Amino acid sequence: MSLDIGATGDFPERQIRVIDVGRGQVGIVRWDADLYAVGNSCPHQGGPLCRGVLSGRIEAAEPGSLSLDSSTPLLACPWHGWEFDLRTGQAILDTKTRVRTFPVWEDDGRVLLEIGKAQPPTRSGSRQVTMGYDDANACFLMKGGA
Amino acid sequence: MYSGPVIDCDVHHARRSDEELLPYLSRGWREYVSDRGPAGMIPLTVQDGLPNPHGFMRAETYPEGGGEPGSDYGTLRRQLLDRADVRRVILTFGDDSHVSGHHNPYFATELARALNDWTVDRWLSQDRRIASSILVASQLPEQAAAEIRRHAANPRMVQVMLVDNPFNYGFGHPVFHPIYQAAEETGRPIAIHGGAGGWANPPSTGGGSVNLYFEAHTLWPQVAMTHLVSFISHGVFDKFPKLRLLLIEAGSAWLPSLLWRFDAEYKGLRREVPWLRRLPSEYVAEHVWLTTQPLEQSPKREQIVELLSWMNGAERLVYSSDYPHWDADEINHVAARLPQSWHRKIFFETAMQFYGWSEVDLPAAMTAAA
Numbered sequence: 001m002s003l004d005i006g007a008t009g010d011f012p013e014r015q016i017r018v019i020d021v022g023r024g025q026v027g028i029v030r031w032d033a034d035l036y037a038v039g040n041s042c043p044h045q046g047g048p049l050c051r052g053v054l055s056g057r058i059e060a061a062e063p064g065s066l067s068l069d070s071s072t073p074l075l076a077c078p079w080h081g082w083e084f085d086l087r088t089g090q091a092i093l094d095t096k097t098r099v100r101t102f103p104v105w106e107d108d109g110r111v112l113l114e115i116g117k118a119q120p121p122t123r124s125g126s127r128q129v130t131m132g133y134d135d136a137n138a139c140f141l142m143k144g145g146a
Numbered sequence: 147m148y149s150g151p152v153i154d155c156d157v158h159h160a161r162r163s164d165e166e167l168l169p170y171l172s173r174g175w176r177e178y179v180s181d182r183g184p185a186g187m188i189p190l191t192v193q194d195g196l197p198n199p200h201g202f203m204r205a206e207t208y209p210e211g212g213g214e215p216g217s218d219y220g221t222l223r224r225q226l227l228d229r230a231d232v233r234r235v236i237l238t239f240g241d242d243s244h245v246s247g248h249h250n251p252y253f254a255t256e257l258a259r260a261l262n263d264w265t266v267d268r269w270l271s272q273d274r275r276i277a278s279s280i281l282v283a284s285q286l287p288e289q290a291a292a293e294i295r296r297h298a299a300n301p302r303m304v305q306v307m308l309v310d311n312p313f314n315y316g317f318g319h320p321v322f323h324p325i326y327q328a329a330e331e332t333g334r335p336i337a338i339h340g341g342a343g344g345w346a347n348p349p350s351t352g353g354g355s356v357n358l359y360f361e362a363h364t365l366w367p368q369v370a371m372t373h374l375v376s377f378i379s380h381g382v383f384d385k386f387p388k389l390r391l392l393l394i395e396a397g398s399a400w401l402p403s404l405l406w407r408f409d410a411e412y413k414g415l416r417r418e419v420p421w422l423r424r425l426p427s428e429y430v431a432e433h434v435w436l437t438t439q440p441l442e443q444s445p446k447r448e449q450i451v452e453l454l455s456w457m458n459g460a461e462r463l464v465y466s467s468d469y470p471h472w473d474a475d476e477i478n479h480v481a482a483r484l485p486q487s488w489h490r491k492i493f494f495e496t497a498m499q500f501y502g503w504s505e506v507d508l509p510a511a512m513t514a515a516a
Contacts, residue, residue: 060421063320063381081414093413093425 002112005104011035011111016075018050021115026102028111029054029086031073036086037113038075039100043091043121047079049099057083057092089121098122148481148489151233151508153497155437156339156394156466157226159269159278160240162213164190170260170267175253190257192247192310196359200472207470215470216240219272226469227275230477233494233508237269237278238307238339238394247310251285258283259293262303270302274509277501279307279337282325291328298332304501305337305392316376323385330386335435335500338373340366340395363473366440370396371404374434378408381421383433390500391434398463399442402456405430431458435500437466438492439475447483460488464497 005019011030018040019026025040027050042049056070073086083092084099091097100121103114161167164187168176179188207225209218216222226232242261248254258281265278280303282290297303306329313321317338329336341362351365352372370393377383377391408426412419422429444450454463468474481489498508 058417058420060419062385063419063421066420076417081417083416091413093416 001116002114004110005113006111008106008109008111014054016050016054019113021113025050026113026115027075028104028113029073029075031086032071035104035106035111036073037102037104038084038086038089039102039121041099041121042077042079042082042084043097043099044077044080044082047077049075049077049084052076052078096122147478148493149231150490151231151494151505151510152465152477153233153494153501153508154226154235154467154469155392155464155497156238156439156468157222157235158216158240158243158469158471159222159237159265160214160216161242161264162217166268167257167260167264170264171256175256175260178253191241192244195241195244196356196362198359198472202471204470204472204474214240219269222469223273226467227273228511231510232275233510234275234277234497234503236304237265237276238337239265239279239281243281243307243309243339244341245281245310246284246308246312248283248285251283251312254283255286255289255293258290259296262293262297266297266300266303270300275511277302277304279303279305280334281307284308284310284322284325285312287322287324291324294325294328294332294334303334305335307337307339309339309341316380317373318376318378318380318382320380323382326382326386326389330389333388333502335390335392337392337394338370338396340369366395367397367400370436371400374404374430375408375426377434378422378426378429379419381419383429384421384423389433392464392500393434393436394466395437395439395468397440397442398436398438398457398459399444399450399453401430401436401462402453405457434462435496436463438463438480439466439468440473441475441480441483450483451485454484459484460491461496463488463492464500465493 003021005028011017011028013030015030017028019028026037027040029036038049040048040050053076055074055076056068057072057074058066059069060066074083074092075086076083084090085092089098089101098121105112167190168180171179179190182188203215207215207221209221211218227235239261245254245258245261248257261281269276270278280294280297282293284290294306306325308317311317313319315321326336351368356362356365374393383389405427412422412426442450465477465480477493484492498504
């Protein structure tokens with residue numbers, strides 16, 4: 001199911017806009033003209049991911065020589081700082097953990113979000129926050145926590 | 147019980163007297179330390195350590211002919227080398243190990259040089275089972291590096307030892323890197339000994355200096371934690387990918403929980419250390435080893451075994467006695483606390499691999515004369 005979530009101009013470059021979808025929320029980000037959509041719940045401990053810092057990827061060849069890979073959009077959770085690659089939803093330092101992503105695209109000046117084809121989140125580790133997905137309401141339900 | 151071959155990675159040797167070291171100082175420094183008239187000699191060791199109410203030495207280790215414990219080869223041979231199938235011991239100096247606690251960096255550098263030469267001359271010549279650390283004065287890292295390179299051709303000067311901390315920075319700080327460059331070049335591990343950071347130079351612990359030896363000794367592992375975290379955070383193992391680190395006399399059971407925390411912190415704080423290439427625990431798995439002493443005294447044996455299993459203890463730990471110090475661990479004490487299947491590795495094989503030896507290099511006692 002695709003939803004019309006606004007006009008192209010409603011999603012400015014390098015900003016996060018959080019959309020209420022049923023009982024859940026999806027963050028929409030435009031980065032270098034491309035659109036990305038991720039669930040607003042960090043798979044680490046369920047933090048409000050889309051209130052975190054959006055940036056390129058800071059790299060360093062050696063201590064002190066920081067550089068910025070601005071082609072890689074990262075979103076850092078405000079709770080514990082875990083960084084996620086918006087292109088894949090992948091936690092960049094935990095290959096087993098991924099935030100849910102959704103197809104999002106533009107058509108004739110409108111931005112459309114596909115909520116029925118989400119890539120589900122994954123979470124590694126034993127202290128797992130159990131996440132569920134309610135297809136009918138296109139939202140995330142936190143069913144429990146550690 | 148364990149009766150197999152042993153490599154002891156922490157044996158403290160000492161001088162019988164100050165005069166024993168004087169011939170190894172340059173003429174100028176010899177004059178500097180000795181010509182004070184009635185004031186006597188300038189102290190060759192750092193004086194302001196915390197006193198142990200029992201003394202620092204096992205009572206029976208004082209040589210019958212006088213001198214400090216660890217200063218007499220015959221006593222050490224009888225009490226340590228010949229008491230078990232000891233194939234090699236690594237000398238780690240006694241009070242002299244605190245050379246980096248001297249305020250005068252030039253004097254410290256000269257002392258380190260003299261102490262290494264004295265060790266080669268007076269100890270390595272006595273017994274093929276004896277190897278030694280290279281003592282460096284880290285106050286002057288470039289000169290410390292030169293001292294390491296000076297011993298490059300001597301395969302029995304097997305590691306570079308750091309104890310006191312002259313700069314109040316963790317040992318991963320770039321100021322120390324010339325030492326690590328020389329260590330890597332010459333194939334020597336870095337060995338950080340308990341008390342690092344320090345004994346004479348404050349602070350002895352993070353959070354503030356302690357006042358009692360009881361506190362300091364309890365918190366010995368904290369110092370090792372500081373330096374281990376510093377090594378990895380400052381990218382030492384990326385800059386020097388062949389470098390290996392041995393933490394001596396810091397205990398070991400704390401390592402699993404530190405690494406759990408360290409990895410978790412990295413996942414949240416990567417932006418501050420984007421030069422790191424792997425999880426901290428992965429650097430440790432490739433670059434870091436620990437000695438057994440003092441083995442933590444868990445209420446039940448299985449508790450320490452489980453903790454050490456989390457860090458692959460049989461491959462990560464090497465036996466150390468700490469002879470002749472008061473808190474030394476006996477071979478059979480360690481053997482009784484750890485699984486039999488670990489014994490040969492911890493007492494012998496892991497250290498042999500760490501120092502790049504083979505069994506052919508490690509003769510049994512009957513053939514060990516120098």
